[in-house]
Amino acid sequence: xxxxxxxxxxxxxxxxxxxxxxxxxxxxxxxxxxxxxxxxxxxxxxxxxxxxxxxxxxxxxxxxxxxxxxxxxxxxxxxxxxxxxxxxxxxxxxxxxxxxxxxxxxxxxxxxxxxxxxxxxxxxxxxxxxxxxxxxxxxxxxxxxxxxxxxxxxxxxxxxxxxxxxxxxxxxxxxxxxxxxxxxxxxxxxxxxxxxxxxxxxxxxxxxxxxxxxxxxxxxxxxxxxxxxxxxxxxxxxxxxxxxxxxxxxxxxxxxxxxxxxxxxxxxxxxxxxxxxxxxxxxxxxxxxxxxxxxxxxxxxxxxxxxxxxxxxxxxxxxxxxxxxxxxxxxxxxxxxxxxxxxxxxxxxxxxxxxxxxxxxxxxxxxxxxxxxxxxx
Numbered sequence: 001x002x003x004x005x006x007x008x009x010x011x012x013x014x015x016x017x018x019x020x021x022x023x024x025x026x027x028x029x030x031x032x033x034x035x036x037x038x039x040x041x042x043x044x045x046x047x048x049x050x051x052x053x054x055x056x057x058x059x060x061x062x063x064x065x066x067x068x069x070x071x072x073x074x075x076x077x078x079x080x081x082x083x084x085x086x087x088x089x090x091x092x093x094x095x096x097x098x099x100x101x102x103x104x105x106x107x108x109x110x111x112x113x114x115x116x117x118x119x120x121x122x123x124x125x126x127x128x129x130x131x132x133x134x135x136x137x138x139x140x141x142x143x144x145x146x147x148x149x150x151x152x153x154x155x156x157x158x159x160x161x162x163x164x165x166x167x168x169x170x171x172x173x174x175x176x177x178x179x180x181x182x183x184x185x186x187x188x189x190x191x192x193x194x195x196x197x198x199x200x201x202x203x204x205x206x207x208x209x210x211x212x213x214x215x216x217x218x219x220x221x222x223x224x225x226x227x228x229x230x231x232x233x234x235x236x237x238x239x240x241x242x243x244x245x246x247x248x249x250x251x252x253x254x255x256x257x258x259x260x261x262x263x264x265x266x267x268x269x270x271x272x273x274x275x276x277x278x279x280x281x282x283x284x285x286x287x288x289x290x291x292x293x294x295x296x297x298x299x300x301x302x303x304x305x306x307x308x309x310x311x312x313x314x315x316x317x318x319x320x321x322x323x324x325x326x327x328x329x330x331x332x333x334x335x336x337x338x339x340x341x342x343x344x345x346x347x348x349x350x351x352x353x354x355x356x357x358x359x360x361x362x363x364x365x366x367x368x369x370x371x372x373x374x375x376x377x
Contacts, residue, residue, distance in 0.1 A: 062354030073365030133320030254284030
């Protein structure tokens with residue numbers, strides 16, 4: 001009886017120790033996401049699928065599945081994932097390879113980024129972001145004593161991450177490459193890898209990045225449109241121009257939920273990449289500010305969890321998960337406001353996309369578990 005009572009007490013302490021501010025922020029964004037997916041997609045869905053609830057139903061199913069797994073994962077001690085690290089990595093490589101197998105890979109808009117198994121389709125690059133975080137957290141913490149050694153602390157992590165990046169870049173998916181590369185550099189720096197190694201790698205990648213952008217037509221046009229959005233208003237600059245119109249029309253408090261006009265076949269991808277533009281038009285600057293504040297809260301709580309984790313592995317894992325969410329949200333918001341070149345990245349927890357929703361919620365589940373395991377002072 002005493003042992004059972006002790007187990008219950010421990011469980012209660014862990015639940016009390018869960019970061020409720022982080023959880024509340026995530027649930028808030030999910031509710032906003034469901035609302036905005038319906039608002040931004042209902043007219044398009046009614047015309048294309050003869051069902052105005054087409055995207056809404058899929059989004060709700062993704063949220064329900066994601067929240068279920070988030071809860072399950074939040075109850076599993078994050079330290080258990082260490083022994084699964086290389087299995088997760090190998091599985092990710094296998095999935096990224098499946099993209100190029102005829103009958104499994106799905107090509108859309110000139111890119112092959114999806115895998116379809118029966119009625120289930122998903123984007124392996126979304127899984128790769130979390131997989132790399134698990135690998136880096138495990139390997140960097142394991143090699144902490146030799147982290148400044150070039151052949152131990154730097155090269156293995158660059159090579160292992162580079163294999164994943166190579167498989168993603170040939171899909172092609174430059175946005176995911178940018179996110180994973182940024183996560184790699186920040187986690188290496190945080191773990192204590194020599195700064196000169198990181199600076200040298202960045203300098204070496206600059207010509208590669210230049211080539212990937214300037215030698216590919218649509219990327220070069222997007223960059224030119226970013227530098228001068230009005231130079232090609234009906235071509236590469238069309239999305240940003242329409243986004244500006246949406247945000248400008250929204251003003252301070254917006255036109256009202258559901259009353260936006262740019263989603264009516266003017267703004268491309270209104271329920272995915274540019275859903276924040278629709279939100280800005282309908283809820284105004286005030287509504288956008290609340291959403292961005294929620295993301296800043298998630299990033300702040302994630303960093304706090306990282307600093308308070310009971311061990312280095314948990315600290316690096318929490319940092320990586322926070323970066324996955326924070327960087328993607330920052331890039332999406334930057335694109336919508338014209339601060340960054342157009343790139344096909346969704347807004348976490350809000351944009352339509354079941355793969356991203358489920359993977360991000362699983363990541364949050366891990367983060368919530370880390371928040372329960374604080375180091376004692």
